[in-house]
Amino acid sequence: MTKFEYEFPRPALAVDCVVFGFDGKQLNVLLIKRGIEPYKDCYALPGGFVHIDETIDDCARRELYEETGVTNVFMEQLFTFGALNRDPRDRVVSVAYYALVRSEDFKPKGGSDASQADWFKINDLPSLAFDHAEILNIAKKRIQGQIRYKPIGFELLDRKFTMTQLQTLYEAVLECKFDRRNFSGKILKTGLLNLLDEKVLNVAHRAPRLMSFNRERYQELSEHGFNFEI
Amino acid sequence: MTKFEYEFPRPALAVDCVVFGFDGKQLNVLLIKRGIEPYKDCYALPGGFVHIDETIDDCARRELYEETGVTNVFMEQLFTFGALNRDPRDRVVSVAYYALVRSEDFKPKGGSDASQADWFKINDLPSLAFDHAEILNIAKKRIQGQIRYKPIGFELLDRKFTMTQLQTLYEAVLECKFDRRNFSGKILKTGLLNLLDEKVLNVAHRAPRLMSFNRERYQELSEHGFNFEI
Numbered sequence: 312m313t314k315f316e317y318e319f320p321r322p323a324l325a326v327d328c329v330v331f332g333f334d335g336k337q338l339n340v341l342l343i344k345r346g347i348e349p350y351k352d353c354y355a356l357p358g359g360f361v362h363i364d365e366t367i368d369d370c371a372r373r374e375l376y377e378e379t380g381v382t383n384v385f386m387e388q389l390f391t392f393g394a395l396n397r398d399p400r401d402r403v404v405s406v407a408y409y410a411l412v413r414s415e416d417f418k419p420k421g422g423s424d425a426s427q428a429d430w431f432k433i434n435d436l437p438s439l440a441f442d443h444a445e446i447l448n449i450a451k452k453r454i455q456g457q458i459r460y461k462p463i464g465f466e467l468l469d470r471k472f473t474m475t476q477l478q479t480l481y482e483a484v485l486e487c488k489f490d491r492r493n494f495s496g497k498i499l500k501t502g503l504l505n506l507l508d509e510k511v512l513n514v515a516h517r518a519p520r521l522m523s524f525n526r527e528r529y530q531e532l533s534e535h536g537f538n539f540e541i
Numbered sequence: 542m543t544k545f546e547y548e549f550p551r552p553a554l555a556v557d558c559v560v561f562g563f564d565g566k567q568l569n570v571l572l573i574k575r576g577i578e579p580y581k582d583c584y585a586l587p588g589g590f591v592h593i594d595e596t597i598d599d600c601a602r603r604e605l606y607e608e609t610g611v612t613n614v615f616m617e618q619l620f621t622f623g624a625l626n627r628d629p630r631d632r633v634v635s636v637a638y639y640a641l642v643r644s645e646d647f648k649p650k651g652g653s654d655a656s657q658a659d660w661f662k663i664n665d666l667p668s669l670a671f672d673h674a675e676i677l678n679i680a681k682k683r684i685q686g687q688i689r690y691k692p693i694g695f696e697l698l699d700r701k702f703t704m705t706q707l708q709t710l711y712e713a714v715l716e717c718k719f720d721r722r723n724f725s726g727k728i729l730k731t732g733l734l735n736l737l738d739e740k741v742l743n744v745a746h747r748a749p750r751l752m753s754f755n756r757e758r759y760q761e762l763s764e765h766g767f768n769f770e771i
Contacts, residue, residue, distance in 0.1 A: 314546040314547065315547045315549065315550040315551065316546050317544065317545045317547075317551070317553075318545070319545065321545065321547070321551040321553055321593070322551075322554050322593060323551055324552050324554060361552060363549075364625070365625075366625060367621065368623070388621060391636050393596050393598070394596055395595075404636075406621050406623070406634075459766070535770060536768055538766055538768035
């Protein structure tokens with residue numbers, strides 16, 4: 312077998328992907344069931360080792376696709392995990408990536424080192440291999456931080472949505488409940504919403520009003536941020 | 542010579558440190574002059590290869606100390622750079638760290654692979670080795686983003702300071718000029734400042750008033766953020 316030789320010992324380099332999926336009601340995360348040791352049959356984040364001829368970004372996309380069939384997800388780099396004993400096989404340093412998508416747009420399917428792949432409710436997770444619970448937790452904090460100062464969540468709703476749907480999204484990501492009037496007042500003050508002259512169809516009475524986001528303001532706040540304290 | 546063998550090729554793993562220093566007037570960055578090839582005699586960020594038995598955080602602290610003598614700096618992870626040809630020697634992936642300190646508290650001194658180490662004005666930099674100009678740029682954007690929603694900068698001033706000193710800090714980090722009255726109004730609105738019943742001594746007339754920051758509010762805004770748009 313070919314061996315690769317170096318003058319100094321090298322950690323192995325891997326990636327792990329935290330893909331959150333909003334289903335209109337709650338937040339989910341994409342997990343695989345490991346088909347190989349270590350942690351065989353245990354749940355884990357999709358991921359794997361960086362090939363010598365691919366960038367770390369490309370590796371994240373490749374591993375996500377190979378292990379879950381999920382593709383065309385815009386992932387951002389989260390953090391690099393370099394603790395000494397995070398993998399029982401060897402010293403492995405992992406660059407973690409994260410994304411937040413509409414879960415209904417993706418139908419995961421296990422492949423490669425993953426015997427299964429599926430969405431799991433964030434508040435009902437199996438125990439995870441390696442330090443993946445920690446990685447997931449840091450990814451969750453990142454999206455919770457971002458949704459407070461950037462309008463990241465709006466792409467997870469239909470083009471026209473109700474205030475209740477928007478509030479449900481914020482509550483799912485931030486894991487809390489908001490007062491309806493308070494939430495509505497604060498979000499309207501950001502100028503992000505266009506109130507439409509349309510209501511939800513097929514509702515007998517008190518049909519809720521539809522809204523869309525103001526693309527210009529959305530762009531502006533994506534760049535400069537707001538402070539959404541509720 | 543001992544060799545280390547692996548079944549698959551591995552990228553080398555390194556760290557690079559972006560240490561910004563505020564000197565009361567402008568922003569500086571800590572650079573070393575490389576004592577070895579590649580890029581011998583070229584300026585670069587302090588950094589080096591991760592040892593197999595140290596965490597990446599420990600590596601960043603060690604390399605900063607060995608190459609510049611600078612120690613006791615709280616660095617945060619910035620981003621991991623994994624482009625294929627960023628180092629002419631080999632595939633090298635680098636985890637970058639950053640910090641913002643009072644430059645007067647540190648007197649850099651070259652060591653190890655660095656023949657020199659010193660502070661350089663951010664607006665008058667030599668050209669840098671590898672992709673270090675890109676790393677520096679991303680670090681700058683990070684602190685520029687943070688100073689708009691967290692009170693990160695206050696530790697760079699004396700315990701009592703004037704509004705002009707605070708404005709100078711913001712202008713140095715954000716690389717722009719603010720209207721004095723506008724800046725003052727916006728920063729006072731954050732509730733971060735205690736106006737003291739003291740003025741700068743040894744000033745003939747119109748001695749500027751001193752202020753300190755409100756620790757309670759500082760703590761609160763460090764956790765929850767504000768949106769400082771000026």
